[in-house]
Amino acid sequence: MNNKPTIHDIAKALGIDSSTVSRALNDSPRVTKATKVKVLEKAAELGYRRNMLASNLRKNVSNTIGVVVPRVSRHFFSSAIQGIEETAYSAGYNVIICQSLEELEREKKIVEGLVEKRVDGLLISVSMETLNYDHLKVAKNSNIPLVFFDRHCNIPGYSNVLVDDFESGFNATQHLIEKGCRNIAHFSGPQELEIYRNRFNGYKAALIKNNITFKKEYVVSSRLMEQDGYISMKNILENKLQIDGVFSANDVAAIGAMKYLKEQQIRIPEDIAIVGFSNEPISRVIDPSLTTIDQSGLKIGKEATGLLLEYIVKKQIPEKGKTIIVDTSLIERQSSKKIK
Amino acid sequence: MNNKPTIHDIAKALGIDSSTVSRALNDSPRVTKATKVKVLEKAAELGYRRNMLASNLRKNVSNTIGVVVPRVSRHFFSSAIQGIEETAYSAGYNVIICQSLEELEREKKIVEGLVEKRVDGLLISVSMETLNYDHLKVAKNSNIPLVFFDRHCNIPGYSNVLVDDFESGFNATQHLIEKGCRNIAHFSGPQELEIYRNRFNGYKAALIKNNITFKKEYVVSSRLMEQDGYISMKNILENKLQIDGVFSANDVAAIGAMKYLKEQQIRIPEDIAIVGFSNEPISRVIDPSLTTIDQSGLKIGKEATGLLLEYIVKKQIPEKGKTIIVDTSLIERQSSKKIK
C-alpha cells in the first residue's frame, strides 16, 4: 500500500493511455464524457492523488507564493497573512510563510530557499536590518515577481503596497491633540527606514499645525520591541518630562509603555493617553470609541496579493513598479469621549 | 536569460557529466575536492539555482510541512505558527499555512491539496465544525504523519499536543475567586469540542472547591467570536444577573465582552473582572501583574513540530499516537494587586 498509484496505474487498469488519463483528470474538453467518468471512478477506487510536485515540475510553476515577514506573531503581520492566505487560496495558490526575525542574514537565506522552491511570486516586508536589496536580485534574475508590503522599498522595478505613514502619523497625533494633549512623546523606529521617518514627520506636522513646539527630547528611537517601549516610558518619566500623551510608531512598544504606566499606577488615558500605530488590540481595550486601523493588515495583505497575482498571471514583471497606498485611516473621527 | 541554467549547463561548460555535477552540488564524498570547487565556481558564475521541485520529485519528499489552523490572525495561532516556523526552519523545512476559517468543507479541500503537494507532515488544529475525521484519512493513506495541536482529537494513531484545559480553566476561575469574585460567568465554546468541555469542567471544579454554587444561567455557549462575547455580556447584564467576574474560554470573546463593558462605563476589573483563555493581549493591558499563558502558542507550536519532525525522520507513523500536555500555567501566582 506504500507505493501510491499514478496515472499509469489507472491507465493500465482501464486499458487506455496515461495521457488520456491525465487529460481526463484535468477535465480537458478533448476527452469523452464517458472516459472521464471511468477515469474518475477508477481514480477514486484506487485512492489516487495527483502528485503536484511532478505536475508543477512539468508545468514549471509551483502554485505557491512565498511570504517573508519579520515575525508572524506581530498583530499587523498576522492579519496581513490572513489577507494574503485568503486571496491566494481563492486563486488556487498556497502560501509559504517565512520569518526573518528582523535579521538580514536570515532574510537572505530565506529568499534563496524560496527561489529554489520556484515560488511563483514573493511578498516581502523587509527586516529592520535590510538597508540594501542585493539579495533580492536573485528573484528578479529568476523572473519571480516581487511585491513589497508595509515596509517600503524605493528601488525601481518593484511595487509597494503601503499605508500612508505620514498621514496616519499626522492623524494619530492630531487625535491626541484634540483629546487635550499638549506634550506628546513619540516612540519611533530606526530612522533608516522610510516608514518610521514618515510617521515621525506626520507627528511633527501635526504639532506644527497646532502651534505646539516640537521638542526633540520627546522623541525616542528604538527597535520598538515591547521592552523598548517600557524603557522609553520609564526614562521619560524618570527624567521628569511632563508628558500627557504618547504616539508610538508601533503597537508592540505601546504595549510596553502601557505596562510601565500600569505598574506606576498612572491612569490611561486620563493621565497619559497612548496611541500606537496599528494598535488594534490596545485600542479596543483602552477606548472602544477609538477605532484604529484594525483592518489595515488584512487590507494590505489582500491588496498586495492581488497585485502580485496580476504579475504572476501576466508572467511579466513591470518595468517600473507601482506604489499603492491603501486607504486605512488610523482613527475614525466619531471618537466620542474626551480624555480630559 | 529566461531559461535558468541546469546542472547540464554547468556540466557541459565543464566538459563533465551532469551526474558528477549533481554529486558535487550535494557535497558527495565520492567527488574530488578539485571538481567540487570547479563546479561550485561555475554554478556561481552561471547564476545556477537548484530546482527543488525536480529534486524533491526525484527524492519523493517536499521539505515542507503543512499547517492548518482556523485563522492565522488569532493570537494563539499566530504565536503557534511562529513556533512552528522557527522549529521547521531550523530543521530545513518550509511551512505552508492554510486557514479553515472554522469551516469543515474548507478544511477538507485544504488537506486534500496539501496531500497532493506531498507535504512531509501535517499539523492541524481542527475547525469547530470538525466532529469527524474521515477527511484526514487521506493523510494516513498517503503515509503522511499528522499531529494535532491545541484542539484535541481522540482517534488512535494520531498524536496531540495540548494545553491542560481543565487545569487552566480551574486556575483561571480560582484566580477570579481569589480576587474576590463570587458570581462568575463563563463563556464557553461548542460543547462538542473536548477542549471547551474541559475548560468548562475546570471552571465548575473551582467553584465547587470554593463552595460557590454553580448556576447554569451563568454559562453561555457560543462560537466565541468577538460579537458573541459582546452579545453574551449584553444579555447577562440586561437580564440583571449580578456578576462580578467572567471567565471566557477564549480571548476573542473576552475582547467583545470588554468592549460592551467599556461602552456601558463599567469598570474593569473593579466592577467586573475578566480572564480570557490565552488572552495575552488583554491581560497585559488590564492587569500587568496578571501574566497569562503568553508563551503557550509558541511552546505548543514548537513542541508539536518537534514531534512531527521525529515521525518524518523515522518515516514511520506510530501505531498509537501519544498525547503531550504542554505545561503552560495560565496564571502566575505572584499576581499582586487585589481587584476589590
Next chain:
DNA sequence: CTGTTAGCGCATTCAC
C-alpha cells in the same frame, strides 16, 4: 477523441 513520443531537472543505480 485518443495514443505516441518526448521531456521538465534532478538523483541514483550500475558500470568502468
Next chain:
DNA sequence: GTGAATGCGCTAACAG
C-alpha cells in the same frame, strides 16, 4: 572518482 543510463509522475506536442 566519474560517466552512462534510467526514471520520479506528469503534461504537451504531434499524429492519427
